[in-house]
Amino acid sequence: MEKTQEWLNSFRQNESLKQNINIKESRTGITISITGGKGGVGKTTASLKIGKELANLGYKVLLIDCDYNLSNTLIKLGKKINTDLYDLITSAKTFDECLYQEGNFHILAGCNGNMDLFENNLSIDEVLIDVINDHRDQYDFILIDCPAGLQKKILNLNAYCDHRILVVNPDKSSITDSYSMMKILRNKYSIQENHLLVNRIQNSDQYKRIVRTISETAEQFLGCRTLILGGIPLSEGRAEEFDKFLLNDANSAVHKNFCKVTKAITEKCGVNAVLQDKKVFSDFLTLPS
Ligand SMILES: Nc1ncnc2c1ncn2[C@@H]1O[C@H](COP(=O)(O)OP(=O)(O)OP(=O)(O)O)[C@@H](O)[C@H]1O
Ligand SMILES: [Mg+2]
Numbered sequence: 524m525e526k527t528q529e530w531l532n533s534f535r536q537n538e539s540l541k542q543n544i545n546i547k548e549s550r551t552g553i554t555i556s557i558t559g560g561k562g563g564v565g566k567t568t569a570s571l572k573i574g575k576e577l578a579n580l581g582y583k584v585l586l587i588d589c590d591y592n593l594s595n596t597l598i599k600l601g602k603k604i605n606t607d608l609y610d611l612i613t614s615a616k617t618f619d620e621c622l623y624q625e626g627n628f629h630i631l632a633g634c635n636g637n638m639d640l641f642e643n644n645l646s647i648d649e650v651l652i653d654v655i656n657d658h659r660d661q662y663d664f665i666l667i668d669c670p671a672g673l674q675k676k677i678l679n680l681n682a683y684c685d686h687r688i689l690v691v692n693p694d695k696s697s698i699t700d701s702y703s704m705m706k707i708l709r710n711k712y713s714i715q716e717n718h719l720l721v722n723r724i725q726n727s728d729q730y731k732r733i734v735r736t737i738s739e740t741a742e743q744f745l746g747c748r749t750l751i752l753g754g755i756p757l758s759e760g761r762a763e764e765f766d767k768f769l770l771n772d773a774n775s776a777v778h779k780n781f782c783k784v785t786k787a788i789t790e791k792c793g794v795n796a797v798l799q800d801k802k803v804f805s806d807f808l809t810l811p812s
Contacts, residue, residue, distance in 0.1 A: 550583060552659030554684040555666050555792055560700030562671030564692045565722035565755070567596055569781075570668035572769060576785035578628035582663040585622075588633035589651055589680060590670040597623055597632045599766050607632040612650055618658060629662075648679040664792075673704060682712035686792045688752060692723045693733055702740060709745045717747060718791065720784060721754040730754045750791050753784040 557570045567588070574586040588596040588608075597603070602623060608631055610616040623630040631654070655665055667684060669677050681687050687708070689701045701719075708714035719737055724730045738749035756776050758765050765777075772778055 549660045550663050552655070552662050553664050553686070553792055554655060554659075555664060555686045555688060555788070556669055556681045556684040557666060557688050557690060558669040558677070558681050558704065559690040559697070560671065560673055560704040561692070561697040564690045564697050566671075566690045567599060567668050568766075568769060569688070569690050569720060569722065569755075569784075570666050571596060571599060572778075572781045573785050573788060574628055574630075574664075574666050575625075575770060576782055577664050577666075577788070578626060580785065580789065581627070582789075583627045583629075583661070584664045584666065585629045585631065585658065585662045586666045586668060587631045587651060587654070588668045589647060589677070590633040590668070596630055596668055600630075600770065601767075607634055608650075609634040611654065612645070618654070633668075646676065648676040648683070651680060652683055673700075673707060678704075678707055678711070682708060682714055686716075686718055687714070688718045688720050688788075690720050690722055691733065691737065693721065693725065693729050698733065698737060701737065705741055705745055705747055709747055715745075715747050716750065717741070718750045718752050718788075720752045723757040724754045725757050752787045752791070753780060755780045755784070 557566045557573070559566060570586055570588075574584045577584045586596065600623075606616055606621050608621070611618060611621045611631070618631075621631055623632065651667070659665065667680060669681065681704075689704065691697050691701045705714075705717055708717070719734065721730055721733050724733075734749075734751055734754075738751070741747040741749050758768075758775070758777050768775060769777065
């Protein structure tokens, strides 16, 4: 009886202890790189828009701009860069102090022209993998906006991520660059699966052709699987106008297609990812009338 009382007392104590501890909600921190090799294809555009839409769906999202020379993620949002990765690397500020936050959507801006990082031959891949590992359980999704090119450090980051989204435009050099990236990732890192987002599409035939070309070539020559996320139509007009309406116009075809792409990401890259590519040729694309 005495023993039972002891046990009960200690149990009650434990229970009240548990209630007092602020138990941290643990999240899965799925990492996705937004990449593709070629410059100017819409990687930053896609990172921002997908990040925002995932946050709108209720997910907690961290977007890391890993351009350690010419970061422009926050500039596209029309925000001033007050603090960035440089402050984190140099320990001038804490992680939280380095973030730009809009509700559930957090951005860690890259660096701009910090020459000493180059002189010290910064291992951006190792730095960012440490950052991700330290904060992974605070986020549902961690998006990595990659710079153009096939530098080893960026390839390392791509290979480290749980998923890769290759952003491709309907031009030969973009398609070839994305193939080169898939090839290196396959041969050097044994990556056999990539996601595809086609940006600047002019019509649905063009979209279908690109999707078919890339997925069939990757399958045939690399043994890689390509999971199709959808496409974003080309928006005519000035670049500044595009950047402005991108995040504000909920009626545009660009917005609607990004919403579909984001939904596809939650289905294909989420915790219970179900691979359902069959609809790709039928209803993934809403083109402007
Ligand atoms: N679907 C689109 N229609 C029209 N313009 C677009 C579209 N997508 C992106 N753009 C324009 O292309 C420009 C380049 O896009 P973005 O900066 O996202 O490319 P990037 O791949 O991140 O470039 P970098 O390789 O330099 O990082 C943007 O300023 C935007 O105006
Ligand atoms: Mg960019």
